Amino acid sequence: MGCFPSKICRFSTPGYEDPTLLAAETAFQNSKLSILFNDLCIAVTVSEVEALYELFKKISSSIIDDGLIHKEEFQLAIFKNQNRRDLFADRIFDLFDFKRNGVIGFGEFVRSLSVFHPNAPVADKIAFAFRLYDLRQTGYIEREELKEMVLALLNESDLILSDDIVEMIVDKTFDEADKKSDGKIDEEEWKEFVSMNPSLLKNMTLPYLKDITLAFPSFVMNSEVEDSEV
Amino acid sequence: MESNWLMKTVRGTLRSREEEEFSHVGDEDSVVKVKNIEVLNAFHIISLSEGFDLAPLFEENNKEKEQLKFAITKPPRTVISKLQEVSKTSKLNLKRSGSSVRLQGHESEEKGMVEVKEACGGTFVFNQFCTKELRPALKDIVLKSALENSTIT
Numbered sequence: 001m002g003c004f005p006s007k008i009c010r011f012s013t014p015g016y017e018d019p020t021l022l023a024a025e026t027a028f029q030n031s032k033l034s035i036l037f038n039d040l041c042i043a044v045t046v047s048e049v050e051a052l053y054e055l056f057k058k059i060s061s062s063i064i065d066d067g068l069i070h071k072e073e074f075q076l077a078i079f080k081n082q083n084r085r086d087l088f089a090d091r092i093f094d095l096f097d098f099k100r101n102g103v104i105g106f107g108e109f110v111r112s113l114s115v116f117h118p119n120a121p122v123a124d125k126i127a128f129a130f131r132l133y134d135l136r137q138t139g140y141i142e143r144e145e146l147k148e149m150v151l152a153l154l155n156e157s158d159l160i161l162s163d164d165i166v167e168m169i170v171d172k173t174f175d176e177a178d179k180k181s182d183g184k185i186d187e188e189e190w191k192e193f194v195s196m197n198p199s200l201l202k203n204m205t206l207p208y209l210k211d212i213t214l215a216f217p218s219f220v221m222n223s224e225v226e227d228s229e230v
Numbered sequence: 231m232e233s234n235w236l237m238k239t240v241r242g243t244l245r246s247r248e249e250e251e252f253s254h255v256g257d258e259d260s261v262v263k264v265k266n267i268e269v270l271n272a273f274h275i276i277s278l279s280e281g282f283d284l285a286p287l288f289e290e291n292n293k294e295k296e297q298l299k300f301a302i303t304k305p306p307r308t309v310i311s312k313l314q315e316v317s318k319t320s321k322l323n324l325k326r327s328g329s330s331v332r333l334q335g336h337e338s339e340e341k342g343m344v345e346v347k348e349a350c351g352g353t354f355v356f357n358q359f360c361t362k363e364l365r366p367a368l369k370d371i372v373l374k375s376a377l378e379n380s381t382i383t
Contacts, residue, residue, distance in 0.1 A: 055287065077287050079280065088281030116284065149276045156279065173272040200273050208288040
């Protein structure tokens with residue numbers, strides 16, 4: 001029979017990691033389908049991780065084609081504008097770049113996006129969101145950090161709120177979340193707060209991730225006669 | 231002080247509230263009840279940021295989803311009746327659920343959604359996603375209220 005998809009040359013680019021391993025460690029699936037079509041044996045590999053690789057290639061080659069996502073490429077992908085600086089996009093980028101080398105590799109990309117998968121554990125989403133909002137990574141969300149983020153958002157959007165209202169909202173939020181009244185929100189208080197306000201985790205789930213194989217299919221076709229790669 | 235009135239609303243929304251399924255309401259009459267408006271907290275505001283929304287990573291370039299956020303001191307029913315006008319003229323289906331209103335065209339193609347959250351002191355924050363057709367209609371409301379209300383700065 002001999003239907004072996006030969007993928008070795010495709011995946012020799014830097015930063016690539018074995019999709020099977022990544023799938024095992026993350027919320028993504030790696031499943032194979034084999035179809036017999038007339039005399040041809042077509043091995044169609046539909047894997048969420050491989051689909052993510054197609055996406056990763058697209059983003060990581062958009063400005064500097066080196067198999068890594070740079071900050072400008074990330075900004076380009078999110079805002080369609082590589083020069084747009086944004087506090088929140090910076091935080092996301094920093095969290096994705098857990099190796100802390102200023103770029104996002106494929107492994108970091110998949111592992112981080114995995115938290116956004118609809119099937120990922122809610123506890124992971126809650127923890128990720130907490131680290132996101134902990135701007136200075138002190139292990140707490142301080143009142144100043146919260147206000148800074150609110151002001152950053154108002155700055156970026158059409159939303160206009162008076163300073164009085166901003167102060168009131170930040171105060172109210174802190175009263176509700178800071179149960180220990182120590183001027184900062186720790187992870188425990190955050191978990192409690194999120195359970196009372198579940199809509200806060202809305203951004204932590206990307207439904208698209210479930211259908212990603214439809215958007216970025218990766219097909220490897222082999223026939224019994226010859227080994228060809230698409 | 232308005233804190234009493236605000237506390238009532240806070241207590242009412244402390245029940246953790248999952249997003250309801252939009253139920254088909256059929257013919258919507260002029261009386262629109264908006265119940266269970268979620269009280270805004272700072273983290274809700276922050277989550278509106280484009281920088282936190284990774285959806286564009288997966289979307290095609292040509293699909294432009296416009297976002298319009300505005301705050302006015304008019305009650306939600308003003309916006310909703312405006313939307314009802316729009317839905318009648320453009321033959322769209324208007325569905326509402328809790329604090330959200332959705333406008334749908336044929337084949338369940340979503341034309342727009344308006345979500346309303348209460349900030350405080352009678353200010354309501356509207357978060358809305360819409361196609362280019364809806365934006366002009368809603369910009370009307372924003373402009374009108376901006377002229378009438380000097381409290382928004």
